[in-house]
Amino acid sequence: MQTLLEMVGICKSFPGVRALDKMSFDLFEGEVHALVGENGAGKSTLMKILSGLYLADEGEIRLRGKKIVVTGIRQMIDAGISVIYQELNLIQHLSVAENIFLGREPRYAGGFINWKKMYADVDRLLKPFNVDIDPRAKILSIGPAFQQVVEIAKALSLKADIIVMDEPTAPLTGNEVERLFEMINALKKSGVSIIYISHRLEELARVADRVTIIRDGSMIVTKPLSELNTEEIIRHMVGRHLSEQYPVAEIPVGAEVLRVEALTKKGVCSDVSFSVRKGEIVGFTGLVGAGRTEIMQLIYGYLKRDSGKVFIDGKETTIRNPRDAVLKGIGLIPEERKKQGLVLGLSVFDNSALTILDKFSRFGLLRMKTIGDLVRGMVAKMEIKTPTIRQQVRYLSGGNQQKVVLSKWFVRNCKVYIFDEPTRGIDVGAKVEIYKLMQNLALQGAAVIMVSSELLEIMNMSDRIEVVFSGRIVKEFKKGEASSEDVMEYALGLHSRAS
Amino acid sequence: MKFNLRNTLKNYGIVIAFLIICALLAFMSPVFFTLNNMILVIRQTSIYGIMAVGMTFVILTGGIDLSVGSILALSGAICAGMLKSGMPLPLVLALTMAVGLGCGLFNGLVITVGRITPFVVSLGMMSIARGITLIYTKGYPISGFQPEFRFIGGGYVFGVPVPIIIFLGIVLIAFVVLTQTRLGRYTYAIGGNEETVKLSGINAGFFKSLAYVIAGLTASISALISTSRLNSGGPQAGIGYELDVIAAVVIGGTSLNGGRGSIWGTFVGALMIGVINNGMNLLGISSYFQLVVKGFIIIGAVLLDRLREQAD
Ligand SMILES: Nc1ncnc2c1ncn2[C@@H]1O[C@H](COP(=O)(O)OP(=O)(O)OP(=O)(O)O)[C@@H](O)[C@H]1O
């Protein structure tokens, strides 16, 4: 195989952080090369250097053996490098089609945009994904999973030689992931090289030819995947042996805390009923667009419901908005961290403390020391990688941002915690910590709901599994009662009565 | 090293620019650095400096309030009318501030409950308050007040003019509120990402409205000082003040997008505007020309802010 790309001795520092330290990486023609490492290891930074978004402090990039002097993004796109960034970069108020063809809109001779061709091209690009996305829909009206598909389609439309995918599967569920793998294999056959970043290590076996492991900004090892097993990969990533990916805990189950009855909203969900008891972790699974997130937002008062009742501790409660929900003891950890979970321009401290300020003030003044201690404790427990807690969260790596969203709610005592995709973008080591923290909440008597697209996580961490299909709960499994296949079948709607 | 210089410029750029302007003025006009002139500058600064403090809250939430000049006029006129009618001074002070507070509350509620952009609402309020002032005063200034009231704008405590004391007091209070209270922290957070704030179970609308209430309140406090100093409350008071006030906040480094800024920045920004106004007067620059200069300054400040954001 021929070497297409080489990055040698790349160094990059940010204030207080050495993100990359003599990092090396190479890519063969027509291979899929996985890049894995802990949160904050420097994966995204390396890719941003490759895309011309950041300039390296030191080091060299060679393309087909020729050294290139990087001047900016434009140059790298022209050189045939296309990057799907970890953080979605679509323009919210433009349509799907406009986003995909931004700056390259097909035009008539007169200069007017040829919308017909544009929409047709988009349909063609999206077809292989077999998803129902309207090219005319505005980005803000479609969920994160579909947005990811749009990003991928956009990268494909650029006809690049090298495509970088930074955690492309994080917002996707099984179905779309399969489609993506099919496309990756097709791309590979046509000679495109792919750099693939993911925290879902089980995916690597499906797509990757070689793996590079990065730790603290340096290359630890590059090997063909066949010469590494998952355990070794994890050990190289975290620098120690990880005993278990899914911790087990015996948690006594108590009285019912939350009960939802016949929750209905037109076009979103209908007749959803379930309950969660003290000490329980209930997992919600289903396809993208099945309505899991919306069900949770309805309970939380973020969306308005048409009908249905919510009971807390056996008493019916009215929840008109998130404020009511929080006062009644419900906390919702939202799915979209940048849009709903974080204030990017504020510090780690300010973000983590946002939910507890009302609890810690005296004579109107905040008890900064108490709050600071709480936050610092949580930052340490979650191993959030940041130079100080005064750092703006926008400068944190994706996984570390997610950890901030979680700490924000871990520091507040709630009766019911609803986690919507809690471990999205989080590395294997930190996931274990988060599972333990969730179990700890349950142990202290909280009721925990976990919405997740990661089937393994759902299978291993939930005491009960609710499968959602097309806005309804179609099946409930107790722990150990079903195999992943069983769950998938219900998630795909294979067992739902024809309606 | 290179990075340090950049950071210093980023954080202390306004202070440095301020000192340079002061040095230039001292060089060009012998009067500038006299104690009398310094006191004059700060005293004049205090009127829109106080309003700039309120405006800082509003801009931090990502909003804007164009009505502060008109609110100043309305509170000033009503204050003058009440004084003339012989109402006791404490009651007059309280009611005047209530006028500003009420206007601010109206702004805040329409913006948050009615979900109308702050620009439009405050533009409307700018006209409403000015109109009511004209109706109330029938277009003529109301003047001639008792000495106790004149103390607010013209008095001294330990040799320091009262307006300066009020100004510094308000800056200090605002600093504490912004850094040490829920209101302050939420103000920043709302400007950064209102959605996140709401989803964190915080009544974002309430705290956002409060910013406008504070802006209205500070406008009426400035009205007290200005009415007292001029010994008159007139329909023409405060015209064009929103420009100076917004300029002070923006020059002080508060981002018009919200979520970023500080009260000290506003303090220096207000002083900067004061010094520039004073300097142009000392140098005999015509008031027409001054408007042009100030317009450019405000655009320049926003441009600078944009560059600062891009550098991040
Ligand atoms: N613009 C920036 N300013 C300051 N620090 C930064 C910036 N970008 C990245 N960093 C820091 O550099 C380190 C590497 O970040 P990077 O985003 O490359 O991590 P990552 O390997 O992609 O992690 P994740 O798996 O969480 O996405 C982190 O500690 C991060 O905080």
Ligand SMILES: [Mg+2]
């Ligand atoms: Mg990353």
